[in-house]
Amino acid sequence: MSRWIQNGDNVDITKERKNATFNTERMSAWIHGGDEVLKRRREILDYVKSNPDFKDPIPVEFLSREERVSNGTRKIVKMTDNTDQIDGADFFGEGMYFQSLVMGRDLHPLSLHYIMFLPTLQGQTDDEQLDEWLPKAIARSIVGTYAQTELGHGTNLSKLETTATYDPSTQEFVLHSPTITAAKWWPGGLGKSSNHAIVVAQLYTKGQCKGPHPFIVQLRDLETHKPMKGVRLGDIGPKLGINGSDNGFLLFDKYRIPRKAMLMRYSKVQPDGTYIAPAHSKLGYGTMVFVRSIMIKDQATQLGAAATIATRYSAVRRQGEPVVGNGEIQILDYQTQQYRVFPQLARAFAFLFAAYEIRDLYLRLTEELTHGNTELLPEIHALSSGLKSVVSWDTAQGIEQCRLSCGGHGYSQASAFPEIYGYAVGGCTYEGENLVMLLQVARYLVKAAEETRKGTSNLAEICGYISKTGRRTSSLTSIANYTTDQIIEDLEHVARKQVFHAYDKLKKAQQHVKPEDAWNQSSVELAKASRWHVRLYLVKTFLKKVDKAPEDLKKVMIHVARLYAFDIISSSSGNFLEEGYMRPDQITEIKEGVYECLAKIRPVAVSLVDSWDYDDLELKSVLGKRDGNVYEALLQWAQNSQLNKSDVIPTFEKYLGPMMKDARSKL
Numbered sequence: 001m002s003r004w005i006q007n008g009d010n011v012d013i014t015k016e017r018k019n020a021t022f023n024t025e026r027m028s029a030w031i032h033g034g035d036e037v038l039k040r041r042r043e044i045l046d047y048v049k050s051n052p053d054f055k056d057p058i059p060v061e062f063l064s065r066e067e068r069v070s071n072g073t074r075k076i077v078k079m080t081d082n083t084d085q086i087d088g089a090d091f092f093g094e095g096m097y098f099q100s101l102v103m104g105r106d107l108h109p110l111s112l113h114y115i116m117f118l119p120t121l122q123g124q125t126d127d128e129q130l131d132e133w134l135p136k137a138i139a140r141s142i143v144g145t146y147a148q149t150e151l152g153h154g155t156n157l158s159k160l161e162t163t164a165t166y167d168p169s170t171q172e173f174v175l176h177s178p179t180i181t182a183a184k185w186w187p188g189g190l191g192k193s194s195n196h197a198i199v200v201a202q203l204y205t206k207g208q209c210k211g212p213h214p215f216i217v218q219l220r221d222l223e224t225h226k227p228m229k230g231v232r233l234g235d236i237g238p239k240l241g242i243n244g245s246d247n248g249f250l251l252f253d254k255y256r257i258p259r260k261a262m263l264m265r266y267s268k269v270q271p272d273g274t275y276i277a278p279a280h281s282k283l284g285y286g287t288m289v290f291v292r293s294i295m296i297k298d299q300a301t302q303l304g305a306a307a308t309i310a311t312r313y314s315a316v317r318r319q320g321e322p323v324v325g326n327g328e329i330q331i332l333d334y335q336t337q338q339y340r341v342f343p344q345l346a347r348a349f350a351f352l353f354a355a356y357e358i359r360d361l362y363l364r365l366t367e368e369l370t371h372g373n374t375e376l377l378p379e380i381h382a383l384s385s386g387l388k389s390v391v392s393w394d395t396a397q398g399i400e401q402c403r404l405s406c407g408g409h410g411y412s413q414a415s416a417f418p419e420i421y422g423y424a425v426g427g428c429t430y431e432g433e434n435l436v437m438l439l440q441v442a443r444y445l446v447k448a449a450e451e452t453r454k455g456t457s458n459l460a461e462i463c464g465y466i467s468k469t470g471r472r473t474s475s476l477t478s479i480a481n482y483t484t485d486q487i488i489e490d491l492e493h494v495a496r497k498q499v500f501h502a503y504d505k506l507k508k509a510q511q512h513v514k515p516e517d518a519w520n521q522s523s524v525e526l527a528k529a530s531r532w533h534v535r536l537y538l539v540k541t542f543l544k545k546v547d548k549a550p551e552d553l554k555k556v557m558i559h560v561a562r563l564y565a566f567d568i569i570s571s572s573s574g575n576f577l578e579e580g581y582m583r584p585d586q587i588t589e590i591k592e593g594v595y596e597c598l599a600k601i602r603p604v605a606v607s608l609v610d611s612w613d614y615d616d617l618e619l620k621s622v623l624g625k626r627d628g629n630v631y632e633a634l635l636q637w638a639q640n641s642q643l644n645k646s647d648v649i650p651t652f653e654k655y656l657g658p659m660m661k662d663a664r665s666k667l
């Protein structure tokens with residue numbers, strides 16, 4: 001515990017830490033997967049801190065876009081020069097942590113190389129292609145990105161316009177962008193940094209279109225880095241966040257690539273142009289499933305950071321004097337503040353624990369695929385799509401709540417909230433727009449409902465609740481006796497009800513209108529069903545994890561997990577009240593449960609966020625500093641402003657001075 005109590009720390013935050021009823025180190029180890037993982041985190045942190053190459057010249061918020069790209073490129077090259085410092089096979093753990101410490105929240109010119117280019121090579125190449133490309137990509141003798149989205153189409157892959165037409169006479173594909181809307185648009189690192197890309201294009205062979213397929217394509221000369229002839233590309237300009245990344249555009253003009261540039265692990269084109277279809281039509285979408293699954297941890301980490309900043313700042317900020325003459329109180333003592341911040345902390349935990357589950361499931365899928373078994377694919381596609389949507393949406397809302405909870409200082413970039421928000425909110429869109437992904441989950445749920453109605457249901461565990469016969473009314477008597485099983489039963493009821501409500505609406509509509517119209521007319525309800533399905537999964541996973549925790553940690557975490565569940569129930573009370581499943585007094589009881597959880601969490605809130613183990617280096621927030629000395633740090637932070645380089649800036653001489661002088665002369 002003494003780790004946090006240092007001379008010179010803010011006294012309020014020190015007092016908070018002394019109140020801890022649990023050992024922060026033990027909690028950190030439990031959160032992150034054990035003592036060994038925590039030890040490795042500390043080793044990686046020490047290494048990063050000790051390496052001057054990883055330092056930013058000034059906080060990145062003060063850099064121009066060009067400086068950010070340059071600074072990020074310098075750091076990521078140094079970082080990937082030193083991957084021997086981490087277990088390269090542990091991308092989800094050590095890889096993500098290392099990169100977060102060094103790169104912060106700016107994606108960089110190698111982001112897509114590691115997140116999508118390498119995984120696509122690993123997942124989609126045949127043995128010969130793997131031998132040719134993977135060593136080069138790992139060694140970084142080539143740098144690649146993933147170019148799929150186009151100006152005119154991102155979501156609807158079947159309508160991508162870039163074509164790859166096979167020419168058997170030369171055994172080449174001809175890549176072409178027939179229209180402006182066919183321009184690839186968005187890929188990270190495409191604009192100025194990558195010299196290769198996985199390009200997703202409509203495959204044409206023997207006069208037939210076989211749908212979108214991935215190709216490995218050289219975009220720039222390996223020596224001069226100039227675009228290859230027939231390739232036009234550049235940066236797409238500044239964005240809401242991730243401005244250290246040169247997201248780019250790309251057009252092809254009848255650009256020829258060899259037949260073996262088509263990634264042929266699952267689908268193939270033989271020299272004569274004969275097409276061999278994959279075992280499952282969506283195997284080519286595997287990299288997106290991978291990224292959706294790692295995004296959950298990334299989003300949890302961002303929300304955890306926001307909650308840490310808000311909690312620490314709330315412990316040191318004093319405002320308002322409920323008892324006049326007694327001095328101002330810590331804003332963390334206001335119930336309204338707790339109600340704003342603690343549910344975000346609870347969500348961050350829920351998302352992190354779900355991230356571990358989806359990681360394990362993804363590893364199982366990879367293993368199964370090596371044996372040609374694609375059975376798990378629909379389930380993982382549905383779960384990763386659903387989690388990605390619900391988690392990134394709640395993360396974005398949660399970060400904003402944390403920002404608001406810090407008052408005016410939350411609006412300053414010194415807080416880190418703008419960077420966190422700008423970075424995280426991209427997750428609502430990339431790797432599949434959130435609503436579209438929810439509708440993918442809905443397809444899965446509709447099938448489960450259909451099977452249940454037909455009485456043929458043999459549902460995967462995650463959908464088991466759909467075919468259960470639940471209670472007609474909630475069994476909740478008092479919040480003190482509201483057990484985990486009862487909480488789950490109540491959530492299952494609402495999720496099941498919404499699944500069948502959406503299903504019945506769809507079926508009814510199908511009797512009157514075309515299937516696509518029926519789907520569209522039911523889509524809001526279908527998306528709601530997907531959200532409930534995912535929330536139920538998140539609550540179950542969280543409660544299950546806490547149930548298995550060591551007693552000393554469980555005593556604390558149970559309030560956090562219950563807060564997560566109660567917050568969901570009380571903020572959607574209408575769903576629980578419908579058809580008298582719950583009575584108003586039961587909802588009142590759950591609301592009281594929320595307030596009780598807030599009160600239980602209050603004394604340990606700072607220690608709980610400390611347990612997330614964010615170093616100041618990772619948090620990059622003046623408001624969230626561990627030592628709590630925020631005011632001194634804010635004043636110091638402002639000194640980095642270019643505007644402070646001189647007492648009088650040229651705009652005075654040019655505009656303000658003459659304006660005032662002129663006005664004075666007229667008085």
Ligand SMILES: CCCCCCCCCCCCCCCCCCCCCCC/C=C/C(=O)SCCNC(=O)CCNC(=O)[C@H](O)C(C)(C)COP(=O)(O)OP(=O)(O)OC[C@H]1O[C@@H](n2cnc3c(N)ncnc32)[C@H](O)[C@@H]1OP(=O)(O)O
Binds near residue numbers: 156158188289291429
């Ligand atoms: C070596 C040393 C190592 C050192 C390590 C050093 C570390 C270094 C650095 C580490 C960095 C770490 C950083 C961590 C941070 C990570 C997170 C941040 C990442 C940020 C990067 C952003 C990058 C963004 C990239 C992109 O956005 S790429 C583009 C993504 N695009 C999309 O997602 C498009 C969405 N659209 C679709 O997916 C599909 O088109 C659709 C699903 C919407 C519809 O598809 P389609 O029309 O083809 O299909 P149908 O609707 O007709 O459905 C047919 C059936 O198929 C099912 N289906 C669909 N998709 C899948 C699938 N993927 N799998 C399985 N099944 C699928 C449907 O459900 C239908 O099924 P049914 O018929 O049974 O109902």
Ligand SMILES: Cc1cc2nc3c(=O)[nH]c(=O)nc-3n(C[C@H](O)[C@H](O)[C@H](O)COP(=O)(O)OP(=O)(O)OC[C@H]3O[C@@H](n4cnc5c(N)ncnc54)[C@H](O)[C@@H]3O)c2cc1C
Binds near residue numbers: 149153187188
């Ligand atoms: C930060 C960032 C990084 C990115 N990086 C990459 C990258 O590296 N490589 C790459 O290839 N792409 C990348 N993208 C692109 C990204 O994958 C797409 O933007 C995303 O898939 C959404 O597609 P879209 O832009 O076409 O949105 P659209 O599909 O046009 O969505 C617009 C609206 O239409 C709605 N909508 C669309 N289709 C349907 C439907 N069938 N039913 C109901 N509603 C619908 C959506 O819900 C949304 O509200 C990136 C995007 C961002 C923001």
